[in-house]
Amino acid sequence: MTLPRLLGAALALFALALVGCGETKGSTPRGSAAAPSAASGSGPHHAAEPRPVAALHLPASPPPRTVQVPILTYHRVHTFATEYTKSIPDETVEPARFAAEMRAVSRAGYHTITQTQLFGALFRGRSLPPKPVLVTADDGYADDVTQMLPVLRRMGMVATFYIITGRLHEAGFLTPAQVRALDRAGMDVGAHTRTHADLPTLPLASMRAEIAGSRRDLERVLGHPVAAFAYPYGRFDATVVAEVRRAGFVLAVTTQGGTSESSLASLTMPRIHVGRTQTAAGILACLRAVGGCGGGGGG
Ligand SMILES: [Zn+2]
Numbered sequence: 001m002t003l004p005r006l007l008g009a010a011l012a013l014f015a016l017a018l019v020g021c022g023e024t025k026g027s028t029p030r031g032s033a034a035a036p037s038a039a040s041g042s043g044p045h046h047a048a049e050p051r052p053v054a055a056l057h058l059p060a061s062p063p064p065r066t067v068q069v070p071i072l073t074y075h076r077v078h079t080f081a082t083e084y085t086k087s088i089p090d091e092t093v094e095p096a097r098f099a100a101e102m103r104a105v106s107r108a109g110y111h112t113i114t115q116t117q118l119f120g121a122l123f124r125g126r127s128l129p130p131k132p133v134l135v136t137a138d139d140g141y142a143d144d145v146t147q148m149l150p151v152l153r154r155m156g157m158v159a160t161f162y163i164i165t166g167r168l169h170e171a172g173f174l175t176p177a178q179v180r181a182l183d184r185a186g187m188d189v190g191a192h193t194r195t196h197a198d199l200p201t202l203p204l205a206s207m208r209a210e211i212a213g214s215r216r217d218l219e220r221v222l223g224h225p226v227a228a229f230a231y232p233y234g235r236f237d238a239t240v241v242a243e244v245r246r247a248g249f250v251l252a253v254t255t256q257g258g259t260s261e262s263s264l265a266s267l268t269m270p271r272i273h274v275g276r277t278q279t280a281a282g283i284l285a286c287l288r289a290v291g292g293c294g295g296g297g298g299g
Contacts, residue, residue: 051183053224056119056250062263067121069113070259070287071134071271072105074098075298077147080276085172090275091298097279099151104280105133110287112157115188115228115251122263133287135159136253136271138192138230138299140167145178149185162192162230162253165217176221183222190228191215191249200237207240212247227251229267234299241267255299259292 075091077098093101105112111129118134120126135152137144140163152159161182167173174182183189191214193199199207211229218226227250231240234255244252244267251266258270272292274283286293 051186051222051224053116053222055225055248056116056227057248058245058250058266059123062123065122065125065263067118067128067132067261068259069118069121069128069132069134069261070292071136071253071261071269072283073253073255073271073273073299074135074137074148075139076141077137077143078141088298090277092276093274093278094276095147095151098148101274101278101280101283102135102151102155102157104284105135105287106155106157108284108287112152112159114158114186115160115190118261119227119250119266122261122266131287136162136230138162139196140164140174140179140192142172142174142178144174145181149182149187152187153185158187160188160190160228162190162228163214163218164192164194164196164232165214165221166194167196168217168221179218179221183224188228189218189222189226190230190251191218191226192230193232196232198233198235199231199240199243200235204239204243207243208247211240211243211249215247215249229253230299231255232299236268257292259287259290 074093076087077093077095079094080089080092083092108131110131110133112135113128113132117126117128121128135157137148137159140161144161148159163174163179168176168179179189193210194214194217195210197206197210199210202210215226229244229249229252231252231254236254249267251269253269253271255273256268256270257272259272261269270292272286
């Protein structure tokens with residue numbers, strides 16, 4: 001190899017190293033709407049232009065405000081009989097049933113909203129569409145893209161997908177490219193730790209790595225800030241919530257039951273678990289019921 005070519009190779013390696021460690025502690029996420037789109041040649045992280053998603057920040061002492069926004073929790077949408085490795089049965093909703101549930105929710109006049117819309121309503125007094133509802137899915141199974149996304153797009157709905165970032169390369173889970181596909185389709189992507197850890201049992205350093213680390217992982221994949229978090233197994237305590245806040249999340253969901261979201265508790269929002277035996281009619285009853293149908297489910 002000639003000297004110029006050797007120098008060129010060294011420069012290329014140096015550039016790669018810069019791309020690989022672009023995150024620093026406490027940095028704001030990089031990526032902006034102005035970032036050039038590169039269809040090829042610059043690595044999978046930059047295959048498409050990032051969405052212009054603004055960073056959201058929790059006010060130190062927000063005015064108390066409450067909104068009725070039920071949050072539905074899904075895990076898998078999949079044909080259980082064909083699962084090679086069986087999931088928890090109650091956490092697998094059949095594809096036809098999921099479609100029927102979304103159709104019923106839409107026909108009953110509910111409007112799915114984004115995390116940014118919920119944040120705007122809670123902290124800026126912004127108005128929401130009539131009968132607002134959040135659809136969420138935990139754990140980042142490939143089903144999110146293969147089963148849920150087509151239904152949501154067909155019906156003009158949005159949802160939030162909480163990703164376990166340490167499983168992005170495991171079989172059956174979303175790949176980074178699929179996570180970006182959800183994002184570019186207008187869906188929200190939130191974090192669900194790196195390893196689905198039982199957070200309250202962890203030493204502080206590990207807890208911090210799971211929470212803040214998963215946010216950094218996702219921001220690296222998406223190229224824009226990440227606002228939303230879901231507690232694995234719905235497990236949290238005061239220290240865990242403080243770490244979620246410290247990491248920069250502004251909205252976080254539990255598995256406690258309820259339909260009412262408050263600006264004073266935006267990091268411990270209740271949800272409605274949608275299990276395998278739930279029906280479209282049952283979901284509509286839950287959405288109407290003050291207090292929902294109780295929480296539960298894996299989280
Ligand atoms: Zn989970």
